[in-house]
Amino acid sequence: MTRTDRYTAAGMALGVAVDALVGDPRKGHPVAVFGTRAAALEERIYADSRTRGVLFTALCVGAVTGIGVVAERLTRHRPVARTAVTAAATWAVLGGTTLGREGAHMAASLESGDLPAARVRLPHLCGRDPSRLDAPELARATVESIAENTSDAVVAPLFWGAVAGVPGLLGYRAVNTLDAMVGHRSARHERFGWASARLDDAANLVPARLTGLLAAALAPVAGGSPRRALAALRRDGHRHPSPNSGRCEAAFAGALGVRLGGVNDYGGRLEERPELGDGPRPAVPDIRRAVRLARAVSFAAAALAVAARMTMRCRNREKNTSPDIR
Template identity: 35%
Template sequence: MNSLWILPASLLLDLGLGDPQGFPHPVRLIGKFARYMEKVTRNYISSERLAGTLTALSVYSLSFIFPWIIIEFSRYIHPFLAELASAFIIYTSIALKDLLDHSKDVHSALHENDLEKARTMVGKIVGRDTTNLEEPEIVRAGLESVGESLVDGITAPLFFAALGGPSFAMLYRSINTLDSLFGYKNETYLKFGWVSARIDDLANYIPARLTAPILCISSAILGFHPLRSFKILIRDGRKHPSPNSGLCEAALAGALKIQLGGRNYYSGVPSEKPKLGDPDRNLAPNLILDANKIIFLTSILSSILFLGLGQVTHLIIGTFFKS
């Protein structure tokens, strides 16, 4: 992907359109295909780990090949049409507007003192039980979702798009989707989803470690607390059970001078998550808007960095093959 305008155009499309209701979004199609393949492989393969591996490979392959076919067919018609198709495919792989909008819905409900609505809104973006959450826990849930989704929903697909193009962006989206479907440590998916979870950890490893320091820089530009952000990133970023999810959450907690983590309930079962940051400030609703500012700027700065990395990578590869 050599055209410099494609990545910014994809971001603008996302900020303008988001995820329109009724639109056959590729991520939903990936999810449906993954569920279909799960039924097929479980029916015919006795080994859960092998069934999960074949399901993952099937989904990954289709997610990569289908965008490639669309772009090559578009290129056959006209090169500019291929660039438009590339921008559109990358747009469908990112979710900046949806992330900001959903968290704003939580803030709006809290601002209206409507706890029931706030619980419903935050329940759309987190997996934990939200029925009995009070205001501080609703705020914490929203902030943790924003911090974790920054990489999964925005910077990681941008990273793969910049370095490898639309097919790699959609491949990443399929990796992340399978982890969300199968990456559970329970009896049903511990073996079946093992490959999906490990590949998701691997795919997010570099994007997460590039994004977290950029979040610290964003907090400096916006007048928050960059030194605290970097300190908490180094101190607490690796406490999370996931090798990647805790990095941006910790940096965000430091930037806002708050503490994230603690006890959550999933289907009534308590789960203790490591505490990230220090409780210097109360968890107030306006922190959600502050976090959104940081997430937005981090997304923009990350896209600029990744675009530069992509151009350098293509230049090095081009020089190598010419020589």
Template identity: 40%
Template sequence: MMEWATILMICAAYLLDLIIGDPRWIPHPVISMGHSIKRLEKRIRSHVLQPGHLKKAGILLPVIIVGGSLLITWALLRGLYMIHPWLATGAEVILIATTIATKGLKDAGMEVYNHLNRGDLPAARKALGMIVGRDTAHLDEPEVVRGTVETVAENIVDAIVSPLFYALIGGAPLAMAYRAVNTLDSMVGYKNDKYINLGWASARLDDIANFIPARITALLLVVSSWIMRLDYKKSYRTIRHDARLHPSPNSGFPESAVAGALGIRLGGENAYNGVVSFRAYMGEYSRPMDKGDIQSTVRLMLAASLLFLLLSILTIWSIGGTLWG
């Protein structure tokens, strides 16, 4: 019965996020994580200067931030449970919802689409610049579309499937621990001079945490493309051929799945602070990208997330039937 309670909490959290997202007037745990990461980084750097020692100290970031997030969430829920079980259940639903960003990801993608649909390319560039690290000020419309599709596809893992996956295993404490892992990676997991030593452990932990969810997401996107009557066969072939070409061990899986399903080619040249870098192509070039590809990617994202919930229900039902049968 505990497994079914977890499923119900996860479904409720997913719907809560889908309906209201992350209202700005409600304090978000990720903000607290960010402040804690900055404070801890500052303290480490004030005491550790040598690169070798800084690399060892980098292990402290995930140990303290991830471990602290898990323990604080567990202690909070434990205390609320002692007051009343329903209070703890409600809090757990809300906490899990804060680790998901289905509505936020959908809204971010559709904001770019809506600007393009109105013919306002400068506003679309600006909206894209809010969700990517690349330079967007001079992108043409197909490149704005590419950036949006890549970002939405990649974040299906980070923003939806991974937190749901860990919530399914360990409820809000493990989901919050995952969100801490992801926040650390977004803040210090860079291979530049500043973070190559301090951030290596955080970046590696993020790769490990997303390894299984990324591959589950890719398969869910293939099924979603079949449901949506897109090219599911090409989606699967593109995953097999191109997913591992991505510099990230995980991001290539959802991106290649979407590229194959839509019959477009992702990847290419991106500029970061004026420095141009090349990312391996995913998918075959068959046509220029257009704004409709953003809509299709958002729909694939929603379909894949709903399929994950259905898969979770079927898994729990199967396990429950085995245990009780």
């Protein structure tokens, strides 16, 4: 292990702590700034072709990852700066605290019987049309979103931070943001968004399965059974249209003892999702249980990521070319 790895690990731990304390900023979030720039680039180079989509994805992800590479090079021999840069990057890409807060807000609205407020809140969590959803369907949408986004917003960025430091943190968030912007199937993005969607699938392949395993192991936090959660993960995780989301949702369904899946309305575009888990449909109290489980998974993932970085062996290039930080 190099001392550089130690400072990267310390920065990741600090970034997790900052996110836990303050969450996302209300204005000027770095991810939102990236999204604005990416949208402007899309308008300039868009064409209904996979080739243009590949170019768009490469430019966006390459630019952000390049910034991470430069940041690491500039702080290679500056431990305080390396810790600070890694902490800032980690905080910028994590969304676990905000995810938990949105889940808690949704639970509070439904517990008070305020369906209009809950419907207004749902777009903060997912892209479904909330206008005709009742309390059970709003609860299902919330639980499913919490399960999926625990991987996307917490486990996956921490995984790539452990693997590749600041470039991994920033690069993953760029990939995931592009998938949210253009990776969905629509007339405009069917071809153009293909590269972003496939790259996001690849980037989440390991993190989604890690999320599922952590959710199963930590099921008692939500009053569930690890054995039942693992059984649901094994039996149902592959049934989802997404190669990754189903692993997270199935594990959460088993851990909570509920049954997820059904017909989802995305602004008039209906999608029928397979059932995951074998319990009753989620009820309003299950939202707070899902939030507790998501937080436990998030902190476990953070501990694993920091530990992995702390124990990482020297990369050959750094070992051969970089003196130890004194």
